[in-house]
Amino acid sequence: MKALILSYLRSDPKAARVVPATGYTAHLTLFAAGAMAFLAVFALALSLAAGRLADRWAGELARSTTLRISAPADQMTTQVDRALAVLQQTPGVATARALSLEEQAALLSPWFGAGVDLSGLPVPRLIEIRETETGYDAAGLRLRLAAEVPGAILDDHGRWRRPLVEAADSLRRLGFFSMALIFGALAAMVTLAANAALAANAQIIEVLRLIGATDVYIARAFVRRFTLRGLGGAAVGTVLGIGGVMLLPEASAEGGLLTGLGFRGIGWFLPAIIPVLAATVAFGATSFAARQTLKELA
Template sequence: MTTAAHDDEPQTEEQPRKKRFGSGSAPLLPEAGAAGAPLTAVIAIMSFLAVLAMASLLMVNRAASEWTSALRSEITVQVKGASPTEIDASVTEALRVLNDTEGVVEATVRSREDTTKLLEPWLGEGNAEVFLNIPAIIEVKADPTLRDNLDLLRNRLVAAAPGATIDDHTRWHDRLSGAARSGQAMALSIFMLVMGAACAISVFAARAGLAANHEIISVLHLVGATDNFIAAEVQRRFFILGLRGAVIGLVVALTALAFLALGMSARMGTDAFVPAFSLGGWVILWLVIAPIATCLVTAITARMTVLKTLAKQY
C-alpha cells in the first residue's frame, strides 16, 4: 500500500486575518446606540429648517438691496398749483432747472392718469380729478453726489417754480433699511437656534450611546484604548449620521424652495413688490452651507460630549 510523501507533513490551517477596530461591515460602536434612524430623521429636520432660515436671509438681503438701491438713485419732485395751467407752467420751469443741473441723469414727468391712480385707493375712483388739482410728479434719477447736497437744487426749484418740493425718500429708505435689518436678524437668530438645537440633540444622543455601550467602552479601556480613540469613533459615526440627515434635509428643502419660486413667479408676475426668489448657482452654494454646518456641529459636539463624559467616568 503506497502513501504520498506528504502524508507525514503536518497539516496547516489558514490563519484568520486580523481586523482593525472600526473596520469591516460591523462598526466598533453602534450608530448612536439604538437611535441611529431616529437621530438621522431629527438631523434631517434640523437641516431642512437651517436651509429655510438661510434662504430667508438671502431673500431679505436681496429685497433690501433692490429696495434701497432704487431709493438711493431716485428723487421725486412734486409740483403744486392753484390750477392745471399753473401746474403745467411750473412743471416746464422745473424740468428746465433739472435738465440744467449737473448730476441729474434723467427727469421724467408722470402722466396725470398715473398720478390719479395713486390716489384712487384713498379717494375713490374718479373723485381725485373732480375735486382736486392733482400735483404733478417728476421722477428724477440722480447721481449720489447730487443726493448728498440737494439744498442748491431745492433753492433753484423754489425760485423757478414756487410750488415745487423735493422728496429724497430718506424716511422711506431708513424705514426699509430698519425693516431689512430686523428681518436679517430674525433669520440669523432662527439659524443659530437650529444650530443650538442640533448641539443639544447631539449631546443627548452621545450620552445615550455611551450608556448603551458601557460594556464595550469598558473593554476598550481594558485593552488600552484611549478616550481620544473612543471619541474619534463616536465622532465618525455621528458624522455619517449627520451627513445622511443633512443630505436628506437639503434635498427636501431645495424641492420646497423650487416649488415656492415657481409659485411666486406665477402669482406675482414681473411687477411684484417682493423680489422673486430664484435658485441660482450662488444661491445653492450659500444654501449648502446650512447642512454642512449642521453635520459638523453634530459630529464635533458628539466628540466633545464623549471626551467630557469619559473624563468624569474613568
C-alpha cells in the first residue's frame, strides 16, 4: 500500500505531462478545495471554542458548590458551625467558608440595591465549598448533613451546569462533524472532477495503454495533479479563513461564545493541518476515481 501511494506521488514531470494541464476540472478543484478549507477553518475554530467553554464550565463550576442553611435565627450560628465542622471532615473538600453578611448583601445587590441590611431579614446563610481535584461524595455528604444539620441544602450547581456543559459539548461535536462533512463534500467534488478529467482524456488513456502504460503510470498523472491542486487550493482557503477568524471580535466575558470564536496560543497552528487533510482527501478521491475509471475502460 505504501509503495502504491509513493508510486502515485513520485515526481515524474514527463509522466505528468501526458495529460493536458488545461480544463475546467483544474479550476473546479482549486475552487472547491479553497472554499472547503475556508469553511473548515471556521468549523475548527468553533469546535475549539466550544471545547474551551465546555472545559471551563465543567472544570471551574464543578469544583464550586454552595451549601445553603435555612434555620431559625437562634439556631443559625450553631447550624453553620456544625455544617463547617462536617465539611472540614469530609474527604474531597478543599475549603469551606461561610459568606459574611456583607458578601451575601453584595450578591443580592442586583435585586435589592447596594447597602441593603440583611441582619434583620430571614435570609439563609451560604457556605462556599471548594472541592479538591478528586471531589467529594455528594450523596454521602447530603445524608450526613440531613442527619446533623437539618436546615442544610447542598447545591452542586449540577442542575443548570449540566445542560450548559452538554450544549457546549454538542457544539464541539457539531464543529467536528461539520469538518467531516466538509472533507466528505470535498472528496465527492474531487471524485467528480477526476472522473470528468479521466473521461475527457479517454483517448489519451487508450493511446497510453497501446504503448504499454500501466494503470499506475496513467493514474499517477491524474492523482499527482489533483493532489497538488487540492493542497494549493486548500492552502489559499486556509490563509483566507485564518484572516477571517482574526477579524472576529476578541473574547470577552459578556460575549461568551460569540466573541470567543477563534484560536488560542499554539492553536493558531492547528489550521495548518487543513491543507494536508485536503490533499490527502484529494489523493484518496482521485486514486479511487482513477482505479474505477481505468477498470471500466479496460
